[in-house]
Amino acid sequence: MKKMMLDILIIAMINLVGCYYQEQMSPANYDFAEDSDIQVTTKDTVYNLKATDYYYYNDSLFVRASQNLNKQTKFKYQVVIPAEDIQKLETKRADVGGTMIIIGVLALVTLGIAFLVSLSNMD
Numbered sequence: 001m002k003k004m005m006l007d008i009l010i011i012a013m014i015n016l017v018g019c020y021y022q023e024q025m026s027p028a029n030y031d032f033a034e035d036s037d038i039q040v041t042t043k044d045t046v047y048n049l050k051a052t053d054y055y056y057y058n059d060s061l062f063v064r065a066s067q068n069l070n071k072q073t074k075f076k077y078q079v080v081i082p083a084e085d086i087q088k089l090e091t092k093r094a095d096v097g098g099t100m101i102i103i104g105v106l107a108l109v110t111l112g113i114a115f116l117v118s119l120s121n122m123d
Contacts, residue, residue, distance in 0.1 A: 023093045030089055041088040042081060059083045 022039075030038075035051040040061065047063060054063050063079040 022090045024088055024090050026086075026089065028083070030091070036091050039088075039090040040081065040086055041090075042085050043087060047079075047081075061086065 037051055038049050038054070040047040040049060040054075040063075047065075049063060053065070054061055056062070060083060061081040063081065064076070065079055066074050066076045069075050
């Protein structure tokens with residue numbers, strides 16, 4: 001049971017290790033059906049949007065936003081951003097190749113340490 005818990009913990013820790021990068025693109029190149037968090041830059045505002053806060057329809061980005069007016073009152077509104085007004089659109093992507101290299105190196109280091117410990121126990 002302890003071994004299984006340790007294996008699950010190691011796999012969970014490996015999921016935290018990964019390579020990510022910001023990808024910039026135009027609205028025409030971005031697949032809005034992808035459901036990922038994005039950062040949209042217009043000439044006067046930068047929007048950090050979660051996947052559930054926006055949708056794209058008829059060459060416009062519809063943003064559902066809210067702002068706290070005070071502790072009890074939240075003001076909800078919708079912003080429509082035409083695609084031609086978007087200067088920059090960024091999204092976070094995972095680099096699978098880089099992640100696999102990191103995991104491989106960590107596995108080799110772990111095996112090397114385990115091998116050295118087993119050799120020292122033989123004496």
